[in-house]
Amino acid sequence: MKLMPCPLNGPRNISEFACAGEVAELRDPADCDDTSWAEHVIFSNNTAGVVREWWFHTPTSYWFIAERNTVTDEILRTYPAGEVFKARFDYAAAKDEGGK
Amino acid sequence: MPFGLLKYGFAKTYPANPILPKTPELKPSYDVVIIGAGGHGLATAYYLSTVHGITNVAVLDKGYIGGGNTARNTAVIRSNYITPEAVRFYKESVDIWTGLANDLGINLLYTQRGQLTLAHTDATVRTFRERAEVGTHLGARTKMVDLKQIAEIVPCMTLDPEARYPIQGGLWHEDGGTGRHDAMAWGYAMGASRAGVEIHQKTEVTGVTVENGKAVGVETTRGTVRCGQVVQAVAGMSSVVAKMAGFRLPIRTYPLQAMVTVPLKPFLDPMISSTALHTYVSQTARGELVIGGGSDPYELYSTRSTLDLKESLIADTLELFPFLAEVKLMRQWAGMTDMTPDYSPIMGESPVQNYWLDAGWGTWGFKATPVTGKRMAETVAAGKVPDILQPFRLDRFRSFALANEMGATAASH
Numbered sequence: 018m019k020l021m022p023c024p025l026n027g028p029r030n031i032s033e034f035a036c037a038g039e040v041a042e043l044r045d046p047a048d049c050d051d052t053s054w055a056e057h058v059i060f061s062n063n064t065a066g067v068v069r070e071w072w073f074h075t076p077t078s079y080w081f082i083a084e085r086n087t088v089t090d091e092i093l094r095t096y097p098a099g100e101v102f103k104a105r106f107d108y109a110a111a112k113d114e115g116g117k
Numbered sequence: 118m119p120f121g122l123l124k125y126g127f128a129k130t131y132p133a134n135p136i137l138p139k140t141p142e143l144k145p146s147y148d149v150v151i152i153g154a155g156g157h158g159l160a161t162a163y164y165l166s167t168v169h170g171i172t173n174v175a176v177l178d179k180g181y182i183g184g185g186n187t188a189r190n191t192a193v194i195r196s197n198y199i200t201p202e203a204v205r206f207y208k209e210s211v212d213i214w215t216g217l218a219n220d221l222g223i224n225l226l227y228t229q230r231g232q233l234t235l236a237h238t239d240a241t242v243r244t245f246r247e248r249a250e251v252g253t254h255l256g257a258r259t260k261m262v263d264l265k266q267i268a269e270i271v272p273c274m275t276l277d278p279e280a281r282y283p284i285q286g287g288l289w290h291e292d293g294g295t296g297r298h299d300a301m302a303w304g305y306a307m308g309a310s311r312a313g314v315e316i317h318q319k320t321e322v323t324g325v326t327v328e329n330g331k332a333v334g335v336e337t338t339r340g341t342v343r344c345g346q347v348v349q350a351v352a353g354m355s356s357v358v359a360k361m362a363g364f365r366l367p368i369r370t371y372p373l374q375a376m377v378t379v380p381l382k383p384f385l386d387p388m389i390s391s392t393a394l395h396t397y398v399s400q401t402a403r404g405e406l407v408i409g410g411g412s413d414p415y416e417l418y419s420t421r422s423t424l425d426l427k428e429s430l431i432a433d434t435l436e437l438f439p440f441l442a443e444v445k446l447m448r449q450w451a452g453m454t455d456m457t458p459d460y461s462p463i464m465g466e467s468p469v470q471n472y473w474l475d476a477g478w479g480t481w482g483f484k485a486t487p488v489t490g491k492r493m494a495e496t497v498a499a500g501k502v503p504d505i506l507q508p509f510r511l512d513r514f515r516s517f518a519l520a521n522e523m524g525a526t527a528a529s530h
């Protein structure tokens with residue numbers, strides 16, 4: 018069993034968690050062209066080495082950030098997302114373009 | 118008799134026949150450099166040299182030939198996908214497989230034993246109908262079967278209506294089969310080296326030389342090489358090598374694990390795969406049961422095995438075949454798979470000129486080795502991507518023209 022040290026729940030079996038990929042700079046879909054949106058959503062660094070990732074503890078619906086080595090699978094550090102995201106990120110109000 | 122055997126062994130009259138020539142010195146330049154001597158790289162080299170007469174080719178691998186996912190897959194060969202583009206492409210591969218042992222002069226143990234995929238929900242039954250129609254239309258033998266027919270195809274499988282996920286119906290793919298993966302890699306390697314291709318094992322590519330947006334060579338652990346064209350076919354390492362050439366891919370690398378049991382008496386002829394249980398099972402010619410499932414739950418560049426996967430694969434297999442509960446496992450292993458968001462591969466042009474991509478093969482690229490080799494060779498020789506590969510171009514991710522094969526791939530490989 019591999020343990021994930023959850024900042025909220027302490028060490029838990031990693032099968033209780035879901036990984037949501039590398040922490041990336043947030044992009045606003047309302048002011049982002051198709052190419053950069055694809056770059057943001059679909060393309061990936063897929064880094065072999067230490068990455069900063071979003072993780073989610075499913076039973077408690079708790080999101081946090083983990084620093085993990087994707088070659089050795091060592092989890093170096095986990096912390097609440099608030100350590101990185103200090104300010105609220107407001108998306109521009111999405112325009113209704115009639116399904117365009 | 119033992120003495121006779123000993124004499125035979127020491128006699129000079131019958132020298133050992135090495136499968137491949139020794140790795141030669143690297144030349145300063147080649148017409149084509151292929152990164153990765155897995156099935157895909159070797160097949161590309163084979164068709165380049167034998168069909169297109171391009172023989173000044175070097176295939177470079179950081180390990181040994183066919184030691185990557187080519188050696189680690191569960192050998193499922195099928196064409197029962199859902200999009201017409203994919204069915205057409207994979208069917209061409211199945212067609213090549215049927216004559217490949219003769220072409221390569223090596224026994225590939227290729228058998229079309231049929232593949233039965235199980236639906237446990239109405240939604241899956243509906244996608245099976247679509248797959249049966251698309252397959253039939255394009256000449257890939259694929260049809261719906263009901264519980265009675267399933268019981269005839271696999272009499273030993275549990276069809277319990279009280280099961281956790283009762284079986285609703287099946288997709289029967291008579292063209293589905295298995296082949297010997299190592300022999301395929303050796304066959305392509307031997308054929309290519311006979312035609313003059315150089316295969317350099319233990320030669321890792323560490324950099325790609327790009328001048329004015331054009332690939333002109335590669336750096337390796339054995340020196341720098343110039344070349345006219347580069348083909349990248351490195352499976353799980355696709356993003357790492359693409360980064361050397363200066364671009365990103367829509368790929369995430371996940372381990373994929375599989376395992377085999379000790380050999381048993383033959384009892385299972387077709388391959389069985391379950392969409393809801395995320396497991397598939399087949400019996401090899403030696404009698405072992407090969408069991409596989411979905412990728413690991415998170416990204417990792419490693420070929421380690423886990424207890425979690427073993428537990429879940431076994432539990433799911435026992436839902437179908439409870440009588441296997443006492444059977445011992447013999448081996449468990451993993452490969453690094455290069456997963457795309459739409460479960461389709463990426464072939465053809467890259468952002469760098471003269472640098473061709475063969476990537477994103479994830480958990481399903483073994484079956485496609487022959488067609489990929491043939492069509493990538495055609496691409497490099499003509500400098501143009503043929504129609505059959507167009508749906509799989511990298512650019513589809515920027516124009517949101519994805520080729521979604523997730524449902525037809527995730528549990529079936």
Ligand SMILES: Cc1cc2nc3c(=O)[nH]c(=O)nc-3n(C[C@H](O)[C@H](O)[C@H](O)COP(=O)(O)OP(=O)(O)OC[C@H]3O[C@@H](n4cnc5c(N)ncnc54)[C@H](O)[C@@H]3O)c2cc1C
Pocket residue numbers: 152153154155156157158177178179180181182183184185186187188189190191192193194320321322323350351352353354358373374375409450451452453454478479480481482483484485529530
């Ligand atoms: C457990 C498992 C089960 C699978 N089951 C199936 C199945 O049933 N059916 C199916 O169709 N597919 C299956 N697959 C997928 C299939 O194995 C792969 O898609 C296919 O083998 C890819 O072939 P390849 O030649 O592109 O890659 P590989 O065989 O992995 O070859 C890539 C080569 O590139 C080399 N390389 C990497 N980096 C470098 C570098 N920097 N320099 C030089 N060389 C480098 C590696 O050493 C390797 O030999 C499975 C995969 C796994 C792991």
